[in-house]
Amino acid sequence: MYHLTPETPADHWxxxxxxxxxxxxxxxxxSSYRLRDDVPPVQGLSHVARDDEGILAGAIRYWPVRIGSDAALLLGPVAVHPTRQGEGIGRALIEQSLDRxxxxxxxxxxxxxxxxxxxxxxxxxxKDVIMPPPTNPERVLGRALIPGAWDGVAGEVRRWAD
Ligand SMILES: CC(C)(COP(=O)(O)OP(=O)(O)OC[C@H]1O[C@@H](n2cnc3c(N)ncnc32)[C@H](O)[C@@H]1OP(=O)(O)O)[C@@H](O)C(=O)NCCC(=O)NCCS
Known part of the structure; x- marks a missing residue:
């Protein structure tokens, strides 16, 4: 049994x-880490998964970014400990955080x-969203959280603070 909770400063290290x-x-x-430099992760969305004994099994973080004047969430990193992979923790972390x-x-x-x-x-x-080079464009993926949210959004992804 795993428990998903928002990440707190005590979870950081x-x-x-x-x-x-x-x-x-x-x-x-x-290069995607340059978008995170000196920008705090989005509070309340970044989550940890712990087992009944409190041992960390997985984590997901989100950062805010901009594309032109449009705001977006940058998902990641998401990771599950190698001994816990394939148990649905990755799915739970992604789905539960995105629901919020x-x-x-x-x-x-x-x-x-x-x-x-x-x-x-x-x-x-x-296709029209460009991550900092040398990111492989085939790996730049998005999901609309409300219908049509990516329509017309194009250009370079920038650091929130720039
Ligand atoms: C990717 C990761 C987060 C998935 O977590 P998880 O808890 O194992 O995932 P789930 O249990 O929810 O799902 C497992 C399924 O995803 C599949 N899967 C995992 N990584 C995959 C990948 N890179 N490509 C395609 N399928 C993948 C598994 O084969 C499994 O498939 P099945 O359901 O058909 O058996 C985890 O494998 C991990 O931490 N990997 C190392 C770090 C990493 O690559 N993070 C993602 C960065 S893009």
Whole structure:
């Protein structure tokens, strides 16, 4: 049994350690991380999954970004500890957090990831949205949280604070 709760400051370093375990070394050198520099994650949407004993099993974070004058959520990183993968924790983290996003006035979400995994959650290729190079454009995926939310949204993804 896993319990999903919004991430708090007390979770921070444990989540960092989980991401270090789940991703290749140097993950923070990825260009998508430049969109997160000096910008706090979205409070209330970033979540942790813990087991009955309180051991961290998975985590998801979100950042705000801009595309032109439009706001969007950047989903990620999302990761599940290697010993807990395939139990539906990734699905639960993504679906439960995204269920909350429209209540917080967010209308669209994007990510950089594997389409074969994210298609099942309604993410599709964003042809007109450009992540900082050298991101593979085939991995830039988005989901509208209200119908049509990505219509007409195009251009470079920028840091929220720029
Ligand atoms: C991707 C990840 C978050 C999924 O978490 P999870 O809890 O294992 O996912 P779920 O249990 O909800 O779903 C498992 C299903 O997703 C599939 N899946 C996992 N990663 C996948 C990928 N990269 N591409 C396609 N399918 C994938 C599994 O094969 C499994 O399929 P099945 O349901 O047909 O058996 C987890 O594998 C992970 O942390 N990976 C390392 C970090 C990472 O790559 N994060 C995502 C960045 S894009």
């Amino acid at each position: 444990e989540v960092e350690a989980l991401y270090d375990t789940c991703f290749a070394p140097g993950r923070e050198a990825l 996003a429209p209540l917080m006035v967010w209308t669209r979400v994007l990510l950089v990831g594997d389409a074969p995994y994210y298609n099942r959650f309604g993410f599709e290729l964003l």
